Amino acid sequence: MxxxxxxxxxxxxxxxxxxxxxxxxxxxxxxxxxxxxxxxxxxxxxxxxxxxxxxxxxxxxxxxxxxxxxxxxxxxxxxxxxxxxxxxxxxxVDANKPIHIKVPLHFIGEENAPAVKLSANIVSHVVNELDISCLPGKLPEFLEVDLSKLEAGASVHAKDVALPAGVALTLHVEQENPLIASAVQPAGAAAEEAAAPAEGETPAA
Incomplete structure (x- = not known):
């Protein structure tokens, strides 16, 4: 640009x-x-x-x-x-020196995730960018986070994000491995499940 x-x-x-x-x-x-x-x-x-x-x-x-x-x-x-x-x-920027920069995350495949299709979970996007390190010529405009295999109750962390060749997480992100996204059960569904009688039980009159 x-x-x-x-x-x-x-x-x-x-x-x-x-x-x-x-x-x-x-x-x-x-x-x-x-x-x-x-x-x-x-x-x-x-x-x-x-x-x-x-x-x-x-x-x-x-x-x-x-x-x-x-x-x-x-x-x-x-x-x-x-x-x-x-x-x-x-x-x-110096073409021969690595840069540190925040890069936006693009979430894909959410609608096909087992957590969403089979368990009616909601996927929560916790962060929308990550700190990376790379040479200027390797800088990606964004990073894709594939959620298509996300199971119910599971989560995605920084280290789970696929990085292009020549791109690495910055040291503090590597060490902290922050939460990126998680599949959670809607609060209403959780309450209904807790209130439902267990198999073989007789509901209270």
Whole structure:
């Protein structure tokens, strides 16, 4: 994905306010041994780009003053109640150095899971992204979580997610192995089951 920005010479609260009033968003590019660079971007174009999932977990081609460099979106500051981006941070990437980034999860096969089809369980998605480590060229836009074989009462953890070649979970995720999704019985069904008489018992009058 390509992002066009312009160099920004003025900084400070007043300068940033004037930029926003002119439909621009202030930002910064930093990293990979180069000096941080102040930039400004068209607010509306940025706002629409931020609504795309891939914009948050892809290597972006950032063009500034006719020169293009590869970056990752690292931070976005939103106005507390207006539909406005106050500031955006990009980090340069080195093609030969691993990056750490959160990647969205796409859940598939849920409707075919035995937990859903045979046991009327509800699948709860506990987290929707995972921290991974990989070289920039190996970065996936998302990770698929196959739930088609999920049994009643079972769960899926981070280590159960199939990772593309060259992609690994970050160390803390590997160690913690957090819960990703689980199949649970609806509360109403559980209550009915508990109230039902066991086989051979006579219901109370």
């Amino acid at each position: 390509k992002v066009v920005a312009f160099e920004r010479n003025l900084q400070g609260t007043g300068a940033s306010r004037r930029l926003r009033n002119a439909g621009k968003t202030p930002g910064i590019v930093y990293g990979v041994g180069a000096e941080p660079k102040l930039i400004e971007l068209d607010h509306n174009a940025l706002w629409h780009a931020l609504r795309k999932e891939a914009f948050h977990a892809s290597i972006l081609e950032l063009e500034v003053a006719g020169k293009t460099e590869q970056v990752l979106l690292r931070d976005v500051q939103y106005h507390p109640f207006k539909q406005m981006v106050l500031h955006v941070d990009f980090q340069r």
